[in-house]
Amino acid sequence: MTETGTRVVVIGGSAAGMSFAARARRLSETSRIVVLERGHHVSYANCGLPYFVGDEIAESGDLLVQTPEKLRAALNLEIRVRHEVEHIDPVARLVRVRDQVTGQVYEQPYDALMLATGAGSILPPVPGIDLPGVQVLRTIPDAEAMRDRVESGAGHAVVVGAGFIGIEAAEQLRRRGLDVTVVELADQVLPPLDPEMAHSVEDAMHQAGIDVRKGTSLSAIESETDGRLLVTLSDGTVTAAHIVLVAAGVRPDTALAAAAGLSLGERDAVRVDEHLRTSDPAIYAAGDSIEVIDAVTGAPVVVPLAGPANRQGRAAADHLFGRGGQTPPVLGTAVVRAFGICAATTGRSEKSLRSAGIEHHAVHLHPNQHAGYYPGAQAIHLKLLFAPNGRVLGAQATGAEGIDKRIDVLATAIRAGMTVDDLAELELAYAPPFGSAKDAVNMAGFVAQNVLAGDVSFWRGADLEPMPIGTVLLDVRSPAEFAEGHLPQALNIPHTELRENLSRITPDIPLFVYCASGFRSYLATRLLRQSGWPQARSLSGGLRTLAAERPGSW
Ligand code: FAD
Numbered sequence: 421m422t423e424t425g426t427r428v429v430v431i432g433g434s435a436a437g438m439s440f441a442a443r444a445r446r447l448s449e450t451s452r453i454v455v456l457e458r459g460h461h462v463s464y465a466n467c468g469l470p471y472f473v474g475d476e477i478a479e480s481g482d483l484l485v486q487t488p489e490k491l492r493a494a495l496n497l498e499i500r501v502r503h504e505v506e507h508i509d510p511v512a513r514l515v516r517v518r519d520q521v522t523g524q525v526y527e528q529p530y531d532a533l534m535l536a537t538g539a540g541s542i543l544p545p546v547p548g549i550d551l552p553g554v555q556v557l558r559t560i561p562d563a564e565a566m567r568d569r570v571e572s573g574a575g576h577a578v579v580v581g582a583g584f585i586g587i588e589a590a591e592q593l594r595r596r597g598l599d600v601t602v603v604e605l606a607d608q609v610l611p612p613l614d615p616e617m618a619h620s621v622e623d624a625m626h627q628a629g630i631d632v633r634k635g636t637s638l639s640a641i642e643s644e645t646d647g648r649l650l651v652t653l654s655d656g657t658v659t660a661a662h663i664v665l666v667a668a669g670v671r672p673d674t675a676l677a678a679a680a681g682l683s684l685g686e687r688d689a690v691r692v693d694e695h696l697r698t699s700d701p702a703i704y705a706a707g708d709s710i711e712v713i714d715a716v717t718g719a720p721v722v723v724p725l726a727g728p729a730n731r732q733g734r735a736a737a738d739h740l741f742g743r744g745g746q747t748p749p750v751l752g753t754a755v756v757r758a759f760g761i762c763a764a765t766t767g768r769s770e771k772s773l774r775s776a777g778i779e780h781h782a783v784h785l786h787p788n789q790h791a792g793y794y795p796g797a798q799a800i801h802l803k804l805l806f807a808p809n810g811r812v813l814g815a816q817a818t819g820a821e822g823i824d825k826r827i828d829v830l831a832t833a834i835r836a837g838m839t840v841d842d843l844a845e846l847e848l849a850y851a852p853p854f855g856s857a858k859d860a861v862n863m864a865g866f867v868a869q870n871v872l873a874g875d876v877s878f879w880r881g882a883d884l885e886p887m888p889i890g891t892v893l894l895d896v897r898s899p900a901e902f903a904e905g906h907l908p909q910a911l912n913i914p915h916t917e918l919r920e921n922l923s924r925i926t927p928d929i930p931l932f933v934y935c936a937s938g939f940r941s942y943l944a945t946r947l948l949r950q951s952g953w954p955q956a957r958s959l960s961g962g963l964r965t966l967a968a969e970r971p972g973s974w
Pocket residue numbers: 431432433434435436437456457458459466467468469470503504505506536537538539557558559585673676706707708709724725726727729
């Protein structure tokens with residue numbers, strides 16, 4: 421549809437809607453483009469809201485990427501804030517709009533409609549959830565309200581949900597000096613990650629003084645006379661808080677789409693084709709409100725993230741104005757800073773591969789973020805998931821530095837359909853302050869190649885219960901490290917002394933070899949497998965990973 425004077429209407433003036441509107445204008449100077457937004461702002465940085473609460477971003481005005489005035493001047497967009505669309509009539513091709521300031525209701529016709537209504541917070545259906553002081557964090561007014569509470573002397577906050585937003589908010593509230601309790605229904609923080617990878621985030625939370633309650637949910641909230649809220653948790657504890665933030669996930673906001681008879685899919689998200697067209701070809705949809713295709717499994721999923729929303733908005737405008745405009749399946753690449761460390765993920769987690777029944781291998785490694793001899797070297801805790809044919813399926817990483825870079829490289833690799841052989845060969849920027857001649861990503865490729873070549877086989881925490889009969893645990897660390905703590909019944913032979921001590925090990929028995937991080941045990945395993953112990957296996961990621969997988973194993 422490229423004829424002169426196309427009437428384009430956009431519902432929702434945030435990531436997806438504004439990307440669509442701006443791109444539409446750049447492609448069509450003659451269209452009339454109207455953006456209807458029920459909130460007070462368009463083009464606001466909801467991703468920055470936690471940092472405004474924490475005063476890392478000082479002014480709420482800094483969160484406004486654009487204003488209606490600037491958008492009119494630069495792009496001739498007709499932006500109407502505080503205008504809520506109440507109904508879509510797909511037959512007459514018009515929307516019914518309520519001006520929330522004047523109360524006036526009017527109809528706005530369209531030739532092409534973009535539905536970019538986003539998602540709404542999931543509120544647990546517990547008594548007191550609607551009390552003043554219980555809030556979500558989705559808009560600038562939400563963040564201003566929370567910051568006001570912080571600055572009026574709030575002493576304790578309860579954050580419900582330890583996902584990305586809950587953790588960012590908890591970090592920022594702690595930064596402002598509040599005592600913070602984080603309540604998470606799952607038995608781990610950061611549920612998109614595998615549990616052993618989320619463990620270091622939980623550690624960092626504990627170290628920062630956060631009271632983390634896993635496997636716990638909100639039961640009820642009551643008002644106290646002093647203005648605080650009494651929060652009852654499923655573990656029976658009651659805590660008084662000045663702020664209760666509910667960050668327990670989002671669900672696609674698709675009431676308008678449903679009422680208009682558009683096809684819905686996974687979690688009632690709007691079903692779209694690869695050009696972002698809904699079941700009505702005059703209506704596009706993009707962002708948190710739509711169903712997307714998972715890049716690894718091909719299954720329909722919902723991925724509420726800013727990057728896909730922005731790109732989908734742009735692609736839909738491209739399609740509307742004859743430029744192809746096709747969106748690829750989604751990887752769900754995400755990153756979060758949490759109490760001094762960073763955690764990131766791309767592609768599928770191991771738990772999701774398992775539940776989808778997809779055959780895979782997992783390796784854990786702890787390479788440094790830059791050359792070990794250069795001051796400040798710190799470990800990256802990296803997990804790589806790959807298929808038996810070598811295709812990369814997912815990756816997760818935590819650590820202080822260099823996390824986003826590695827996950828972005830791995831996201832690119834997955835998008836390109838690369839294999840672990842490709843990872844081993846990637847030519848990445850290197851100088852001592854930035855990386856290593858064998859970068860962490862190359863190392864992940866090498867380890868995975870070793871698995872596929874049959875040169876190494878790994879054991880994991882789950883293999884301890886029960887261990888195969890007759891298995892011997894072989895600790896190949898130094899005697900000093902062994903003396904500081906080891907797995908029960910382990911035999912200690914340092915890897916450097918193994919060749920001369922092979923006679924101490926019963927021939928051809930299953931061996932679970934381990935060291936601190938997996939490198940020395942890999943060397944030992946290679947030696948053992950070539951010396952009469954073909955069943956020798958190395959502990960994936962060493963004790964560092966085991967400590968996260970099975971806390972308290974020794
Ligand atoms: P939204 O941004 O939710 O916008 C939808 C808009 O539609 C809203 O402004 C709403 O008011 C409007 N609307 C809805 N219904 C109507 C109606 N009937 N009439 C008129 N207007 C309507 N993602 C990341 O990738 N990285 C991050 O670090 C990150 N941090 C985040 C932090 C916070 C606190 C939040 C809340 C989200 C964060 N996200 C992050 C998620 C990201 O912001 C969303 O994925 C993205 O904004 C989705 O864009 P959208 O346009 O689909 O929806």
